[in-house]
Amino acid sequence: MKKILQYLAPYLSLPGFCQWSHRWWPWTAGFCLLLWIAGLVQSLFLSPVDYQQGEAVRMMYVHVPAAIWSLSVYSIMGIASLASLIWRTKLMDVLAQASAPIGLSFTVIALATGSIWGKPMWGTWWVWDARLTSELILLFFYMGYIALQKAAEDHRQASRLSAILAVIGLLDVPIVHYSVRWWNTLHQTSSFENISRPQIAASMLWPLLMMMAAFGLYYVTLLFLSMRTQIVTQHADRLWVKRLVQEQRC
Amino acid sequence: MYRAFWKIVKRDLQLQKRRGADALTAVMFFVLACSLFPLALGPSPEDLAWVAGSIIWVALLLAVILSLDPLLRVDFEDGTLEQWLLSSYPLSLLLAARVLSHGIWVGIPLWCMATVVAVLLQLPDKAIGTLMLSLALGIPCLSLIGLMGVSLTLGLRQGGLLLALLLLPLYIPVLIFGAGAVNQSLEGLPIQGHLALLAALLLLAIPLAPWVAARSLRFSIQ
Numbered sequence: 001m002k003k004i005l006q007y008l009a010p011y012l013s014l015p016g017f018c019q020w021s022h023r024w025w026p027w028t029a030g031f032c033l034l035l036w037i038a039g040l041v042q043s044l045f046l047s048p049v050d051y052q053q054g055e056a057v058r059m060m061y062v063h064v065p066a067a068i069w070s071l072s073v074y075s076i077m078g079i080a081s082l083a084s085l086i087w088r089t090k091l092m093d094v095l096a097q098a099s100a101p102i103g104l105s106f107t108v109i110a111l112a113t114g115s116i117w118g119k120p121m122w123g124t125w126w127v128w129d130a131r132l133t134s135e136l137i138l139l140f141f142y143m144g145y146i147a148l149q150k151a152a153e154d155h156r157q158a159s160r161l162s163a164i165l166a167v168i169g170l171l172d173v174p175i176v177h178y179s180v181r182w183w184n185t186l187h188q189t190s191s192f193e194n195i196s197r198p199q200i201a202a203s204m205l206w207p208l209l210m211m212m213a214a215f216g217l218y219y220v221t222l223l224f225l226s227m228r229t230q231i232v233t234q235h236a237d238r239l240w241v242k243r244l245v246q247e248q249r250c
Numbered sequence: 251m252y253r254a255f256w257k258i259v260k261r262d263l264q265l266q267k268r269r270g271a272d273a274l275t276a277v278m279f280f281v282l283a284c285s286l287f288p289l290a291l292g293p294s295p296e297d298l299a300w301v302a303g304s305i306i307w308v309a310l311l312l313a314v315i316l317s318l319d320p321l322l323r324v325d326f327e328d329g330t331l332e333q334w335l336l337s338s339y340p341l342s343l344l345l346a347a348r349v350l351s352h353g354i355w356v357g358i359p360l361w362c363m364a365t366v367v368a369v370l371l372q373l374p375d376k377a378i379g380t381l382m383l384s385l386a387l388g389i390p391c392l393s394l395i396g397l398m399g400v401s402l403t404l405g406l407r408q409g410g411l412l413l414a415l416l417l418l419p420l421y422i423p424v425l426i427f428g429a430g431a432v433n434q435s436l437e438g439l440p441i442q443g444h445l446a447l448l449a450a451l452l453l454l455a456i457p458l459a460p461w462v463a464a465r466s467l468r469f470s471i472q
Contacts, residue, residue: 140419147415151406160469161402165416168398168462172420179423179447183430 012091014231015240018250021224028224032217039210047207059117061207065215067110070138071173073103073219077145078170081163091227093159096166097149098226102219104142110135130181137176141169155234254339255347262351273355276317277363283309284367295372302371303381303432306364310385311392311421317356318396318417319410321348322467326404331471341467342460345401349393349460357389373432380435387448388428394452394459395420401463404470424451 010016043061050057077099084092114132115125126132148165152158228250235241244250266273287305291297325331334344364385368378399417403409431444 137419137422140415144416144419147412148402148406151403151408151412153407157469161406161466164462164466164469165402168420171458172423175423175451176419179426182447183426 014090017091018228018231018244021228022250025221025224028217028221032214032221035210035214039207039214043207043211048203053121056120059113061211063110063113063117064208065212066106069215069219070103070106070110073099073106078166081166085163094227094230098223098230100142100146102222107139107142134177134180251339255343258344258347259351266355276313276356277359279316280309280313280360281363281367298372299374302368302373303377304429306367307425307429310360311425313360314392314396315414315417318400321352321400322404341464345397345463346460349397352393353390357393361385361389377432377435380441381432383445384428384431384448387452388424391424391452391455394455397463398459401467
């Protein structure tokens with residue numbers, strides 16, 4: 001463990017991160033773009049039409065990746081916050097803070113595409129279904145996190161407090177998820193379980209997986225860019241920042 | 251150590267007694283908020299009976315959030331809290347004492363008033379017992395979770411509004427199980443499941459919330 005950490009330490013320091021993310025981000029961005037184009041062509045034109053939903057099924061290729069990544073980003077945020085509280089690593093702090101707006105936008109995309117998809121399929125924009133409700137509550141968690149982060153004047157204090165909130169959220173999101181599920185199933189049985197959890201054919205699965213990977217790479221690319229911006233603006237007066245910027249290595 | 255705990259509880263209660271009406275503000279807000287619903291929904295007793303439990307739970311949630319704002323603020327402003335941080339006693343214990351006294355001077359009046367409001371809102375007798383039980387388990391939960399929120403927002407701009415924004419999502423499980431128990435008993439279904447889950451939440455919050463709050467207070471007071 002110690003050896004692994006020793007090996008990783010240069011990459012996890014702020015100057016180290018600035019340098020390797022500077023080298024890597026064109027690659028993640030390029031792969032993201034490639035996958036995005038391939039996935040969109042596959043999902044919008046080449047993949048088969050659903051026998052029940054018709055063309056509307058194509059909404060899935062945006063909706064499902066956004067929904068999955070919205071939750072994943074929250075978990076990453078929570079784990080990074082926990083790591084930053086335990087080991088006081090600045091990089092994890094920056095990672096958690098930079099993740100929040102991206103995760104928030106994924107959540108908004110998932111909710112918006114979900115209701116646009118729901119209107120023709122279920123005949124309504126919104127249902128108080130367990131999944132929809134927990135996604136909405138996830139949105140509230142993201143908004144609370146960002147609001148807390150913006151409210152503190154000192155950015156060190158802001159990062160500490162919002163890290164604690166993210167960790168509380170990490171514990172609370174599963175509780176909310178299950179409580180919402182039990183709340184809903186106690187009242188009515190879900191009438192669209194087969195739509196929200198379809199048995200998926202391979203011709204639809206591949207474009208979906210490509211889109212998921214594209215969303216993931218998009219997240220990583222944005223993360224690299226916004227983390228580096230944050231690090232450089234927060235440490236603009238440091239010598240290593242000036243040097244890296246002058247040598248165009250960050 | 252436990253002497254310090256009880257000393258704080260006693261001191262808080264004495265201060266509240268001298269200040270008098272302060273503790274009642276939240277209770278009055280609760281009664282007022284509840285009495286707005288019949289005005290909006292119409293006075294029909296059958297309609298009210300179905301929603302009474304939910305109304306009481308939601309109004310209670312808001313009343314608790316309002317009452318939380320001064321929980322640590324006075325002590326923060328006059329520097330007592332800094333002495334707590336420096337003292338040799340564990341901060342989480344002192345915070346737990348504060349939550350206990352908050353439970354006594356806000357929780358118990360709210361709990362008693364909820365009975366009266368339930369009768370006013372035509373909640374059937376069989377559900378009133380369940381409401382009382384669920385509130386008895388739920389109000390301490392709300393105070394404990396509230397303590398975490400207060401310690402995060404203390405000393406920030408717009409502390410009060412931010413507090414509500416942070417706490418409402420955290421209160422959702424308590425609301426679901428609490429109001430769920432009342433609705434179950436209205437339909438004549440068993441309520442043990444809901445109450446057991448509420449109790450589980452409470453048991454989770456009792457050790458964790460003061461500890462988390464102590465951690466975050468060290469960051470928010472600098």
